[in-house]
Amino acid sequence: MANPNQYYDVLVRPVVTEKSTLHQASGQYTFEVAPQANKVEIRKAVETLFKVKVTSVNIVRLPGKIKRSFGRPGMTRPWKKAVITLRKGDNIEIA
Amino acid sequence: MEVQVAETGPCSRTLTITVPPASVQQHLDEVYKSASQQVQLKGFRPGKVPRKLVEQRWGESILAEAKEQLVNRFLGDACRDQQIQPIGRVSVDDYDKLEVKIGTELKFTAKVDVRPQLEIKNAKGLVVERYETEATDTDVDNALAEVANQKRSMKKIDEPAQDGDFVKADLKFQDAGGTIVLERKNSQLNTRIPIAGATPEAFAKALAGAKPGDQIALDITFPDNFEKDALRGQAGQVHIAVHEVLRITPAAIDDALAKGLEFGDLAALKDDLRTRIASEKVRVGKMRQEEQCLQALATAHPFDLPGSLVEEQQVASLNTFGNRLKQQGGISDDEIRKKLEESKDEAYQDAQRRVRLFFLIEAVARQHKIFVTETDIDAELRNIAQANSKDGQQVTAAQVREYLDKNKQLGELRLGLLERKVRDFLRENAAVVDKKAS
Numbered sequence: 348m349a350n351p352n353q354y355y356d357v358l359v360r361p362v363v364t365e366k367s368t369l370h371q372a373s374g375q376y377t378f379e380v381a382p383q384a385n386k387v388e389i390r391k392a393v394e395t396l397f398k399v400k401v402t403s404v405n406i407v408r409l410p411g412k413i414k415r416s417f418g419r420p421g422m423t424r425p426w427k428k429a430v431i432t433l434r435k436g437d438n439i440e441i442a
Numbered sequence: 443m444e445v446q447v448a449e450t451g452p453c454s455r456t457l458t459i460t461v462p463p464a465s466v467q468q469h470l471d472e473v474y475k476s477a478s479q480q481v482q483l484k485g486f487r488p489g490k491v492p493r494k495l496v497e498q499r500w501g502e503s504i505l506a507e508a509k510e511q512l513v514n515r516f517l518g519d520a521c522r523d524q525q526i527q528p529i530g531r532v533s534v535d536d537y538d539k540l541e542v543k544i545g546t547e548l549k550f551t552a553k554v555d556v557r558p559q560l561e562i563k564n565a566k567g568l569v570v571e572r573y574e575t576e577a578t579d580t581d582v583d584n585a586l587a588e589v590a591n592q593k594r595s596m597k598k599i600d601e602p603a604q605d606g607d608f609v610k611a612d613l614k615f616q617d618a619g620g621t622i623v624l625e626r627k628n629s630q631l632n633t634r635i636p637i638a639g640a641t642p643e644a645f646a647k648a649l650a651g652a653k654p655g656d657q658i659a660l661d662i663t664f665p666d667n668f669e670k671d672a673l674r675g676q677a678g679q680v681h682i683a684v685h686e687v688l689r690i691t692p693a694a695i696d697d698a699l700a701k702g703l704e705f706g707d708l709a710a711l712k713d714d715l716r717t718r719i720a721s722e723k724v725r726v727g728k729m730r731q732e733e734q735c736l737q738a739l740a741t742a743h744p745f746d747l748p749g750s751l752v753e754e755q756q757v758a759s760l761n762t763f764g765n766r767l768k769q770q771g772g773i774s775d776d777e778i779r780k781k782l783e784e785s786k787d788e789a790y791q792d793a794q795r796r797v798r799l800f801f802l803i804e805a806v807a808r809q810h811k812i813f814v815t816e817t818d819i820d821a822e823l824r825n826i827a828q829a830n831s832k833d834g835q836q837v838t839a840a841q842v843r844e845y846l847d848k849n850k851q852l853g854e855l856r857l858g859l860l861e862r863k864v865r866d867f868l869r870e871n872a873a874v875v876d877k878k879a880s
Contacts, residue, residue, distance in 0.1 A: 364485030368492050 354392035357384045361441040362428065370430070376439050380406070380429045389429050393439075400434035445520040452746035453558050459520050461512060461548040469515075470544055473508045509542045517552050528554035530751035555748030560805045562743060566871040570734045573727020573877075577719035585715045586695050593693035593702065598686050602651040608632050608688040609652055614681040615664075623670055623678070628685070637680060638665040648682070658682040728869060735868035739802050747797050755793035760785065803864045812867055814859045819852075822859055 359379040361367075367377040380389055386404040393401050406429050411422040433439070444460040478496050479489045496504070513534055521528055534540070535551040542548060596608065603609055609631045615624040631637070636645035639662035648660045660680050664673040693699050700711035760782050767778045806812070823839040823846075830837045846852045 362485075363483075363495070365487060365490050367485075368495070 351395055354396050357381050357388050357392040358396065359426075361439075363441060371438075371441070374433045374435060374437070376431050376433065376441065378429050378431065380427050382408075382425070382427050384427065384429075386429075389431065393431050397439045399437040399439060401431055402434050403432040405430045405432075443516055443519060445524060447524050447526070450553070451749075453748040454553060454555050455526055456551060456553050457517070457520050457524070457526075458551045459516050459549070461516050463545055463547050465516075466512065466542060466546065466548050467544055469512055470505075470508055470542070473504060473511070477504050505542050509540060509548075512542060512548055513537070513540070513550060513552075516548075517554075521554070526554065526556055529557050530555045530748050530754055533750075555750045558745040558747065558801055560743060560745050560801055562739065562802075562805045562809045565735075565739065565806045565810060565868060568735045568738045568868060568872045569875055570731040570869070570872040571877045572874045573730065574723050575720060575727070577716045577723065581719045582712055582715050585719060586712065587692070589703070589711075589715075590692040590695050590699060593699060594690050595693065596688050597691045599689045601687065601689075602653045603633060603649055603684075603687045604689075605633055605646065605650070606690075608690075609649055609682075609684055610686040610688065612683040612685070613637070614683075615662075616679045616681065617673055618677055623673060630688075631682075637662065638667070639663050639678075640680070652682075652684045652687065654684055654686055656682075656684040658684065731869045731872060731874075732865040735865075735872055736799060736802060739806070739868075740798055743802070743805075745798075745801070747794060747801075752790070752793045752797050755796055756786070756789045759789045759792060763789070803861050806864050806868065807860055810867060812860070812863050814856050814863065818859050818863075819856065822855060 357380055359381060362377040362379055364377075370377065376393075378389075378393075384392075386406060389404050389406070390401045393399065406427060409426050409428055411425040414421050414423055443462065443465065446458040448456045448458075450456045474493050474496060477500065478491055478493055481491050481496060481500065482488060483491045483495065483499075517532065517534075520526075533553045535553070537550075540548070540550055599607075611629055611631060613624075613626040613629050614622050617623050631649065633646050633649045634642075636642045637660075640648075640660055644660060648658050652658060658681070660682065662678055662680050664670075664676050664678050666674050668674050693702075695708070697707045700706070700708045703711060705711040705714065763785060764778055764782050767773055767781060773781075820839060823842045827837045827839045827842045830842070843852070846855060
């Protein structure tokens with residue numbers, strides 16, 4: 348069995364927004380994930396850490412945005428978002 | 443809501459209140475709805491944070507607030523339903539252990555104090571002693587002597603020195619071998635304050651009867667702070683060469699004294715003193731009569747006092763006393779604590795007296811329909827404004843009202859005016875008898 352600690356490196360944080368909260372009602376949970384993580388790793392991480400059954404994983408890469416700070420242009424960091432759909436009846440408690 | 447009331451004393455009631463689960467739920471829903479509108483969370487538009495998230499993040503503090511609101515609301519409703527008018531502090535048993543949960547009832551027990559049942563039978567015709575309204579010649583003479591004493595001065599006299607007099611002298615300090623170690627010219631000595639190193643008795647005895655030209659020798663022990671280190675603690679002698687004897691003498695009671703106080707002559711000063719003494723006698727006499735009336739009422743109408751109100755007054759007066767001691771300075775916190783501990787009984791007695799007075803005044807006002815009107819308040823505000831106006835800076839009644847309102851002191855002012863009106867009423871309707879010869 349793989350070391351469960353490695354899964355904590357895959358899932359960075361849950362994304363708690365108005366939209367993601369709305370999706371929870373239909374069994375879809377949103378996480379920020381490691382930039383190198385693939386769908387298989389994300390599925391395994393969620394299933395192992397939350398003891399649930401994942402039916403699908405959708406990934407989206409979000410590029411950094413150009414922001415100005417003190418007149419100088421800068422970039423916010425790029426990140427990867429995963430929307431995980433759980434088997435009907437399963438749920439995750441996200442604070 | 444279910445309320446059970448138990449009479450736990452003449453002025454105390456215990457209310458056991460049970461709030462049904464539906465009311466708790468309804469209140470919590472309102473509280474969470476209002477909280478959801480107010481909280482701001484990144485990722486959510488204002489007012490769009492789901493209740494579940496609000497519960498998870500701020501649930502504890504919201505529930506604490508909801509508990510306070512629920513207890514206050516239902517205690518207020520219960521008191522209104524049961525026609526109880528609480529006074530003073532309200533205490534809820536095990537408030538910290540009370541839990542507000544959705545789907546469960548809220549049951550709590552509150553102890554409240556209520557006003558004593560007090561009916562004044564007759565506030566008119568209370569017996570008081572007549573007071574003097576005129577100043578006697580003795581009063582005027584005593585006041586004049588006091589004024590003359592305030593204008594006292596030190597004068598040279600041709601008499602031997604007595605106890606309390608001052609002596610101007612040259613001092614020569616000699617060691618045991620007779621060598622002069624220190625000289626002081628024209629020192630002013632008081633017969634009651636000895637030279638350092640001399641005993642008070644020996645010093646007073648040495649200077650008693652001293653007159654100009656006298657040479658007095660006095661044995662001393664050089665004090666620990668003597669200028670020459672080597673002589674400290676050693677025996678020696680001081681030689682006092684007396685030049686003058688001085689005595690503190692009150693000013694002469696004459697026209698000069700009166701003129702010094704901006705009066706034309708002594709007669710004018712006497713007239714002024716007579717008027718002042720007479721008005722002070724009237725003021726004190728009126729106050730004494732009012733106290734006699736209130737004392738008579740208190741004796742004729744014994745009643746129990748609400749404990750919490752007395753305790754509140756006691757704590758307030760002890761706090762004031764403690765703050766005053768702190769402001770004076772020069773006293774440690776431990777000493778302040780000790781003094782406060784010693785004053786506790788006295789403060790309690792005083793608090794009882796004040797609370798009793800408050801209820802008596804309230805009862806008399808109720809019985810005889812004495813009210814404080816807006817006209818009374820306006821007049822008082824004008825008086826305060828006038829008293830606080832200085833040259834070039836006029837204070838208006840509106841400004842005083844605004845200040846008092848801001849500091850929540852208008853109620854106190856109203857209460858003060860009511861007390862004054864009741865006191866006047868009692869005195870004006872009292873039966874005056876001649877003072878008993880003591």
